[in-house]
Amino acid sequence: xxxxxxxLSKIIKIQKSQNLDFIxxxxxxxxxxxxxxxxxxxxxxxxxxxxxxxxxxxTFDYKMKATVNDLSILPLLSKSMLGPNTxxxxxxxxxxxxxxxxxxxxxxxxQLTNTIQSSSHLELNMRIIxxxx
Numbered sequence: 001x002x003x004x005x006x007x008l009s010k011i012i013k014i015q016k017s018q019n020l021d022f023i024x025x026x027x028x029x030x031x032x033x034x035x036x037x038x039x040x041x042x043x044x045x046x047x048x049x050x051x052x053x054x055x056x057x058x059t060f061d062y063k064m065k066a067t068v069n070d071l072s073i074l075p076l077l078s079k080s081m082l083g084p085n086t087x088x089x090x091x092x093x094x095x096x097x098x099x100x101x102x103x104x105x106x107x108x109x110x111q112l113t114n115t116i117q118s119s120s121h122l123e124l125n126m127r128i129i130x131x132x133x
Contacts, residue, residue: 003131008062011106012038014097022066024124025092026076033066033093034121038128062128064093064110069121077112077124090129107132 014020015038022033041063093108110126117123 003062003128007133008038008040008128008131010099011097018098020095020097022093022095024066024068024073025094029076031068031070031073033068033124036064036066036095038062038064063113064108064126064128065123066093066126067121067123071117071120071122073122074117077115091126093126104133 015036020036022036024031024033039062040060042060090109091112093110094105096103096105108131109129111129112124112126114125115122
């Protein structure tokens with residue numbers, strides 16, 4: 001599914017003026033995400049390529065950066081990150097946004113590109129693959 005740039009632009013605009021609650025979902029566990037930022041980023045791809053079973057041909061990507069304050073998430077992420085793994089688990093992240101006089105539930109499906117761990121939190125950097133509302 002191709003990402004709807006207009007819809008993502010609306011979410012980014014809403015996010016600048018309102019604090020949205022984001023949740024990352026695993027089979028039986030949910031974690032709150034803090035400091036979530038969604039942005040458009042250029043990619044170093046200069047020709048079509050495949051990475052993680054996903055075909056890249058665009059020169060830009062939509063990305064999401066967030067922090068998790070519960071380090072118990074670490075074991076759940078071990079098979080999710082792009083890099084040495086050949087199979088990649090998609091991460092589901094949900095939020096609810098105000099949209100034309102009602103709340104609209106949105107689900108982002110992402111791939112984890114890297115993490116940065118500190119003693120109190122974990123920063124997740126993800127590539128948005130698709131979005132459903």
